[in-house]
Amino acid sequence: MTAEPARRPFSPHRALFHDLLACTGLVLWVIVLTPPSLTLTGEYEFAQSTQFCLFAVVIPALIVVGGPWRWFNLTSVEEPIVDNDGQQISVVNQRPLDRWAQRRSLAKGYRRSVVLLLIFVGQSILWRSAPVVDALIRHPWLSIVESIALVVGGAFLWLELVDSPPFRPTTARPYRIGVSAIAMWTVWVIAYLMAMAPNTWYSGFAHVSGRLFSFAVDQQITTALMWFISACAFMPIIFANLNRWLQSEEDPDEELYQLVRRDRSRGFFGTNP
Numbered sequence: 001m002t003a004e005p006a007r008r009p010f011s012p013h014r015a016l017f018h019d020l021l022a023c024t025g026l027v028l029w030v031i032v033l034t035p036p037s038l039t040l041t042g043e044y045e046f047a048q049s050t051q052f053c054l055f056a057v058v059i060p061a062l063i064v065v066g067g068p069w070r071w072f073n074l075t076s077v078e079e080p081i082v083d084n085d086g087q088q089i090s091v092v093n094q095r096p097l098d099r100w101a102q103r104r105s106l107a108k109g110y111r112r113s114v115v116l117l118l119i120f121v122g123q124s125i126l127w128r129s130a131p132v133v134d135a136l137i138r139h140p141w142l143s144i145v146e147s148i149a150l151v152v153g154g155a156f157l158w159l160e161l162v163d164s165p166p167f168r169p170t171t172a173r174p175y176r177i178g179v180s181a182i183a184m185w186t187v188w189v190i191a192y193l194m195a196m197a198p199n200t201w202y203s204g205f206a207h208v209s210g211r212l213f214s215f216a217v218d219q220q221i222t223t224a225l226m227w228f229i230s231a232c233a234f235m236p237i238i239f240a241n242l243n244r245w246l247q248s249e250e251d252p253d254e255e256l257y258q259l260v261r262r263d264r265s266r267g268f269f270g271t272n273p
Contacts, residue, residue, distance in 0.1 A: 022066025025059045029151065033143060042137045045205055046221040049194075052127055053187065053229040055147045056120070060154030061233050067164040102166075109160055109170035116157045117179050121186050123153055128190050130201045137204030157183065161237050173245040177238050184234035191226035195219055 031037055032051050040047035126132060127146055136142050159167050161176050169176055194201060200215045211218075 018066045019068070020066070021062050022068035022071075025062030025066060026068075028054055028062070029059050029147065033147060038140050038143060041143065042140055043205070043211070045194075045200060045202060045215075045218045046225055048133060048136065048202075049128075049191075049222045050225050050229070051143065052124075052146075052150070053226055055150035056124060056127075056154050057183075057187070057230055057233045059147075060151050060158050061162075063151070064155050064158040064164045065162055067167075069164075069166075105168060105170060107170070110175060113157075113160045113171050113175065113179050116153070116160060117182060119153050120157050120183055123150055124186050124190060128194075130203070133202045134204040137202065173241040177241050177245070180234045180237045180241075184230045184238075187226055187230040191223040194226075195223035 032054050037047070037051070041051050042048075127150065136146065157179075158164075160169055160171060161180055162169065171179075197219070200206075200219060205215065205218075
């Protein structure tokens with residue numbers, strides 16, 4: 001008897017967990033753009049840098065992993081129909097994002113991942129540069145522009161790294177490890193250069209009176225927070241993909257076995273023994 005494809009609907013508990021992640025990301029977005037958080041970003045370097053890390057890394061990760069797409073009726077509430085080996089056969093009740101995800105899955109995304117990574121690196125350098133941060137200190141409303149640019153760019157990058165039904169990564173696990181590591185190292189290098197500078201990069205903070213601690217302490221706290229936040233976001237992705245990749249490498253014939261099972265499940269060999 002030929003194996004039948006299995007449909008995997010979202011369980012209520014799983015859907016609730018993902019909704020909480022997405023809601024957390026959206027709530028963080030609002031909190032960072034309102035007082036007193038926004039006020040602190042104009043007074044302390046660590047607050048300004050934490051805001052950057054939330055916009056560039058944390059909020060996009062929470063939104064993408066949470067996958068709030070179904071809230072707007074743009075994707076099916078059910079996962080795609082897959083065969084016994086997890087290979088997608090079709091999408092139930094296709095909607096706009098379902099069709100986009102299906103077209104996206106037809107081609108490998110190696111070039112797309114590189115472009116999105118370069119955008120992330122470029123934006124990180126731009127929004128941490130002295131003229132831009134000084135402008136953010138003088139004009140806090142520019143943080144809205146920063147948030148939109150970083151969150152949107154970060155969300156597209158995270159779609160290449162994690163599952164966010166109906167979207168799935170379209171690159172091999174070693175490639176995802178490399179992209180995640182380079183993105184994390186970008187933040188680390190910026191933080192390291194800031195810590196090693198004899199004086200703060202940003203002259204706008206020099207005009208703030210009544211500081212609780214010195215510029216040197218502010219720089220060290222900034223570096224520690226940027227390293228910690230980026231590591232907490234990217235390290236799980238790196239080690240999870242590394243673990244799965246090494247497990248698949250333990251059996252050199254696993255790929256052949258999966259191919260045979262896939263053909264059998266689609267009825268190419270008649271009935272199962």
